[in-house]
Amino acid sequence: MEYIPIQCxxxxxxxxxxMPYQHDVNIYxxxxxxxLYCYALYSHDYLEDEKFYDHIYYKENIVEILEKxxxxxxxxxxxxxxxxxxxxxxxxxKKLELMRDVLKLMIKYQNPVNISTKSTLILRDLDLIxxxxxxAMVNITCTITCxxxxxxxxxxxxxxxxxxxxKVLQLIKQKTDASVGILMMPIIPYMTDSVENFEAIYKLxxxxxxxxxxxxxxxxxxxxxxxxxxxxxxxxxxxxxKLTKLYSQKDALKEYKKGxxxxxxxxxxxxxxxxxxxxxxxx
Numbered sequence: 001m002e003y004i005p006i007q008c009x010x011x012x013x014x015x016x017x018x019m020p021y022q023h024d025v026n027i028y029x030x031x032x033x034x035x036l037y038c039y040a041l042y043s044h045d046y047l048e049d050e051k052f053y054d055h056i057y058y059k060e061n062i063v064e065i066l067e068k069x070x071x072x073x074x075x076x077x078x079x080x081x082x083x084x085x086x087x088x089x090x091x092x093x094k095k096l097e098l099m100r101d102v103l104k105l106m107i108k109y110q111n112p113v114n115i116s117t118k119s120t121l122i123l124r125d126l127d128l129i130x131x132x133x134x135x136a137m138v139n140i141t142c143t144i145t146c147x148x149x150x151x152x153x154x155x156x157x158x159x160x161x162x163x164x165x166x167k168v169l170q171l172i173k174q175k176t177d178a179s180v181g182i183l184m185m186p187i188i189p190y191m192t193d194s195v196e197n198f199e200a201i202y203k204l205x206x207x208x209x210x211x212x213x214x215x216x217x218x219x220x221x222x223x224x225x226x227x228x229x230x231x232x233x234x235x236x237x238x239x240x241x242k243l244t245k246l247y248s249q250k251d252a253l254k255e256y257k258k259g260x261x262x263x264x265x266x267x268x269x270x271x272x273x274x275x276x277x278x279x280x281x282x283x
Contacts, residue, residue: 020276037218100124130175155188181277183216185215
């Protein structure tokens, strides 16, 4: 693992599409979690670097640049998302503490945030998350795809376990005014797409008082496709061929997706959880 300092010219990136936020910030480039399905593998192309999981670039001046941007009169305290490309709480954050300084900045300017993570390190900043949640909207999500820890370690080898992430969400829900929930995505065919898996996640989420679960199916494109499929092939040759057939294109076959959402709807009827992240900025 190699950590490489870089300078950024801008901090906030405009987000397009159907997300509930329009701006995001990525403190790091590259990610140590090693998730097989990571859609952000392409992002190292801009650095002419192929080692997304091993070369972690950190933006030394991120706090200074971010403050310049959100202190402008034209900035309207829009929701800023953290963790869309690289987890803000991956292991190097323990020493660098860039996210902690960013949170202090968010408190100073009372700016709403959405934070996504697969790490328990976020609990280090529970005090700041609590403080920010008193003055601005705070939403915290953890990706939890699988209740079976053996499968979870295959698809997310270096991330915190699903149980640990559930405990993270439970503590944040108990100790702060943040809204808290799960991104149950991607749902991986033949591995995490059973009703039993859905029920286990929904039941525990309801028991610990979470606000929502947002599900989504696996999508394979660009560098993610060969990396994911080749990794699965090392694990199970038969599953590799089934997935290759199912994903003849970037998305799963329509009939498969239809069946997935029928199963999910069965489970949703039992558990009273919202199925969207948060309100959009213009709602």
